[in-house]
Amino acid sequence: MSDPNERLRLGVDRDRCVGAGMCALTAPEVFDQDDDEGLVVLLHPEPAPGHRAAARMAAGLCPARAIILHSPDPTDP
Amino acid sequence: MSYNPTAPDTTADRTTGEPATLPTDRRTGCPFDPPAGLTAPDDRPLRRMRYADGHIGWLATSHAAARAVLSDPRFSARYELLHLPVPMPGMEGMTQVPPASPGDFLGLDAPEHTRFRRLLTGKFTVRRMRQLAERVEGFTHECLDAMEQAGPVVDLVEAFARPVPALMICELLGVPYADRDRFQGHVATVFDQTSDAEARGAAFAAVGQFIGELVAAKRAEPTDDLLSDLTTSDLTEEELIGVGGVLLAAGLDTTANMLGLGTFALLSNPGQLDALRADPGLAEQTVEELLRYLSVADPIARAALEDVEIEGQLVRAGETVTVSVQAANRDPLKFPEPDRLDIHRRATGHLSFGHGPHQCLGQQLARVEMTVAFPALFARFPTLRLAVPPQEVPLRDRANIYGVISLPVTWDKE
Ligand code: SF4
Numbered sequence: 345m346s347d348p349n350e351r352l353r354l355g356v357d358r359d360r361c362v363g364a365g366m367c368a369l370t371a372p373e374v375f376d377q378d379d380d381e382g383l384v385v386l387l388h389p390e391p392a393p394g395h396r397a398a399a400r401m402a403a404g405l406c407p408a409r410a411i412i413l414h415s416p417d418p419t420d421p
Numbered sequence: 422m423s424y425n426p427t428a429p430d431t432t433a434d435r436t437t438g439e440p441a442t443l444p445t446d447r448r449t450g451c452p453f454d455p456p457a458g459l460t461a462p463d464d465r466p467l468r469r470m471r472y473a474d475g476h477i478g479w480l481a482t483s484h485a486a487a488r489a490v491l492s493d494p495r496f497s498a499r500y501e502l503l504h505l506p507v508p509m510p511g512m513e514g515m516t517q518v519p520p521a522s523p524g525d526f527l528g529l530d531a532p533e534h535t536r537f538r539r540l541l542t543g544k545f546t547v548r549r550m551r552q553l554a555e556r557v558e559g560f561t562h563e564c565l566d567a568m569e570q571a572g573p574v575v576d577l578v579e580a581f582a583r584p585v586p587a588l589m590i591c592e593l594l595g596v597p598y599a600d601r602d603r604f605q606g607h608v609a610t611v612f613d614q615t616s617d618a619e620a621r622g623a624a625f626a627a628v629g630q631f632i633g634e635l636v637a638a639k640r641a642e643p644t645d646d647l648l649s650d651l652t653t654s655d656l657t658e659e660e661l662i663g664v665g666g667v668l669l670a671a672g673l674d675t676t677a678n679m680l681g682l683g684t685f686a687l688l689s690n691p692g693q694l695d696a697l698r699a700d701p702g703l704a705e706q707t708v709e710e711l712l713r714y715l716s717v718a719d720p721i722a723r724a725a726l727e728d729v730e731i732e733g734q735l736v737r738a739g740e741t742v743t744v745s746v747q748a749a750n751r752d753p754l755k756f757p758e759p760d761r762l763d764i765h766r767r768a769t770g771h772l773s774f775g776h777g778p779h780q781c782l783g784q785q786l787a788r789v790e791m792t793v794a795f796p797a798l799f800a801r802f803p804t805l806r807l808a809v810p811p812q813e814v815p816l817r818d819r820a821n822i823y824g825v826i827s828l829p830v831t832w833d834k835e
Contacts, residue, residue: 363542364780369788370769372547379549382542405770407492407780 352396353414354403356386360410370405371398384410440469440477443506443720443743447818452811453686453715454760455747466732470743474517476504478741479734482748484755484772486732490742492777493731496723500528503722504741524656524663527671531778537664540654541782544593544647550785553589557793560588565801574808577828582680583609583673585794589786590672594665595639595646604631608673632665668783675718676787678817678824680794683711685814685825686762687795688807693764694799701796707764708791713771714762716747717823721775746772804833 363382367375373395376385391399403411444458459482466483481487490496501520521528526537568580587605596604610624636648636658643649651661687694697707721744725736736742750771751759774781799805807814808829815826
């Protein structure tokens with residue numbers, strides 16, 4: 345399990361993103377999609393503790409592995 | 422576990438020399454369950470399978486294997502590289518699949534696929550689709566009004582499941598209001614399994630022509646819709662018409678069948694339906710669970726471009742892997758008690774919209790449509806029930822998208 349005090353840092357790779365929107369659906373506080381191409385927009389690279397679980401889940405659900413977790417924790421969707 | 426090419430091959434199918442074909446018969450058993458044998462207890466996430474043309478490829482049935490295949494760029498979606506799992510209805514002699522026609526980006530790989538995808542993803546974002554919820558509500562209530570007037574005893578597919586997504590896709594593509602009936606008529610015939618091949622062929626041609634005319638009209642006089650937007654892109658005329666056709670087919674038949682079969686499933690599980698009625702806040706979760714449980718769009722095929730190891734099994738270059746979405750969505754390792762429809766479970770992570778770069782573009786639209794439509798239906802008709810015994814509901818068991826052909830329903834008039 346993840347240590348709640350551990351900081352979670354996120355990255356996104358817009359070249360890989362396929363715009364399926366799983367991230368914006370799962371963790372709307374952390375991810376959005378731009379209006380032009382529908383590609384992922386990272387709102388909070390270091391999400392607040394209350395949003396970390398959703399952010400991890402979004403990373404696991406992303407069909408394109410476009411969300412990068414910089415703290416290696418389980419991401420099982 | 423790693424693959425050892427010198428070890429004797431112990432897959433039962435190979436030793437008997439008779440790899441099984443894809444199990445497709447749903448007629449025995451529960452209409453919501455995958456065909457017998459598809460999800461049979463089996464410790465092999467990948468098993469040998471014989472294809473329509475004799476090709477010996479693979480069948481992936483576990484959630485992990487399905488995800489691995491669908492997200493790996495060493496697997497191709499190009500039609501001409503694929504072998505057909507089962508013969509195409511009406512084209513039994515066909516052994517080779519022709520390459521994707523212009524604009525049919527479902528049969529392309531990156532970077533060609535990416536080019537189309539990038540033009541479209543911005544139009545289908547979560548935010549945009551949520552903004553459409555009000556329109557969906559409007560269409561849903563129009564359909565329910567008409568249904569109330571026509572019944573009791575109506576075919577829910579004709580009155581509700583088909584028109585709701587049809588009106589939404591018309592809205593998105595920018596089909597003028599006056600043309601919608603004509604358009605819907607053609608579309609209904611194309612997807613009608615009971616009409617003969619000739620009528621369906623003619624309707625298919627009519628839809629193509631319709632989209633062609635629509636594209637020309639949008640080019641001459643752009644309005645605020647997806648097709649008009651696309652006329653300013655670098656797509657050729659042919660590609661533009663092809664894209665229109667793909668969006669239409671993908672946006673219609675899938676959601677329509679989810680609404681029809683989903684209603685059947687909820688009516689057959691009164692406890693679940695009561696729970697949803699008691700708490701409409703469960704709508705989103707219910708939709709995810711129905712997507713998982715019913716897996717109407719299935720299977721998905723990919724071809725290995727090189728030798729790839731999947732879950733410890735070596736797939737050789739050129740071999741086709743059929744990914745069974747139904748089996749993956751009923752994988753007990755992923756979803757405990759998978760054969761139970763349980764709207765309280767977290768079904769997120771199901772593969773009903775696929776996975777990888779081709780994951781359904783319109784999934785957020787489908788979610789919004791269903792999240793609005795199901796609760797509205799059950800709120801309007803609190804006594805909704807089947808008008809025929811469940812075993813008499815005709816099933817689309819030979820179609821690419823599973824569902825009900827019709828769903829006769831009735832209710833008590835106030
Ligand atoms: S889930 Fe992944 S592919 Fe989809 S929009 Fe988000 S980052 Fe892009």
